[in-house]
Amino acid sequence: MSVLSDLLAVQTTDIAISQAxxxxxxxxxxxxxxxxxxxxxxxxxxxxxxxxxxxxxxxxxxxxxxxxxxxxxxxxxxxxxxxxxxxxxxxxxxxxxxxxxxxxxxxxxxxxxxxxxxxxxxxxxxxxxxxxxxxxxxxxxxxxxxxxxxxxxxxxxxxxxxxxxxxxxxxVPQSLMSTYEAKRKHRPDGAVCRLTGPTCGSCHLDISQGEINSLRTLPVDEFPECPHCGSFIVF
Ligand SMILES: [Zn+2]
Incomplete structure (x- = not known):
């Protein structure tokens, strides 16, 4: 499991806590x-x-x-x-x-x-x-x-x-957790998300195929983010 999917699991639990x-x-x-x-x-x-x-x-x-x-x-x-x-x-x-x-x-x-x-x-x-x-x-x-x-x-x-x-x-590395917390302040339920087809799961805007391709090929120490809302994207 990638570190971003670990982070997505944290977010799922955070959402469940807020809902409770x-x-x-x-x-x-x-x-x-x-x-x-x-x-x-x-x-x-x-x-x-x-x-x-x-x-x-x-x-x-x-x-x-x-x-x-x-x-x-x-x-x-x-x-x-x-x-x-x-x-x-x-x-x-x-x-x-x-x-x-x-x-x-x-x-x-x-x-x-x-x-x-x-x-x-x-x-x-x-x-x-x-x-x-x-x-x-x-x-x-x-x-x-x-x-x-x-x-x-x-x-x-x-x-x-x-x-x-x-x-x-x-x-999840501490520095990534801090970035996640900062992103959550603006998007409590979408600091990290998956794509549905070309659509960002957080802001629901489409990302072009070219952008998706370059996000997929980022170096391992860089995390893909939605160009529209900045949400981390789990591939
Ligand atoms: Zn987005």
Whole structure:
């Protein structure tokens, strides 16, 4: 085997390594894991909204309760006062105040009922979300495991290819390896290629028969290159 065909073998492995690396960063399992992550995050966010509603409503219920007690105390006091007044105008004023406090008290009751309704419906939504959250969590665990096993598989493949590449590179002279690396920067998959008929396997341009003949008869220490793209040519 010529040294250029040894180099071509290195390139084949290098291409396989790049393809494996590309695959590892474009795994369907990664997409699936991200979807599972987003689904769980959306459910968590909805539950957090319910929790916030429950906390805020309960805090307001406590406040409303305190106001209601204050109103009850005030009503007891006013009714007691009403029994002791004699002047009709004073009694009228007290009755007016009692009516105002009673109507405020009733508005507080209404608000408390409303808040209890909010808490109840938030609790209901939470109980509906709980099984969804549970299944989203297990989906995420499964997707994470699938991703990690898919990655492991390709990582093992890359490790094997890397080992193979080191062995293949051993038989290629170091100076040729350096030139190959430099050429690969511009043509990652075509630093070295074969001809298909008169066509360069790297740039796909035709090389004239005269040029091919002179490439074939180069001295042994010179490597044939495509006149168009500079790719090494394996005959
Ligand atoms: Zn070419």
């Amino acid at each position: 690396k590309h695959r590892v960063s474009h795994l369907q399992e990664m997409v699936d894991r991200d979807v599972a992550k987003r689904t769980l995050a959306e459910i968590d966010a909805q539950i957090a909204i319910c929790d916030a509603e429950i906390v805020a409503s309960n805090a307001e219920i406590t406040k409303v309760d305190r106001f209601s007690h204050e109103h009850d105390d005030k009503l007891i006091k006013l009714n007691r006062q009403l029994k002791t007044v004699i002047a009709p105008r004073e009694a009228e004023a007290l009755q007016h105040e009692i009516a105002t406090v009673t109507s405020e008290r009733s508005a507080l009751d209404d608000r408390e009922l409303e808040l209890m309704g909010i808490v109840e419906s938030a609790e209901l939504r939470k109980s509906e979300l709980a099984p969804l959250q549970l299944s989203a969590k297990s989906s995420l665990v499964a997707a994470t495991m699938a991703l990690s096993s898919a990655k492991q598989k390709i990582d093992a493949e890359i490790a094997l290819l890397t080992e193979q590449r080191s062995a293949q590179a051993l038989v």
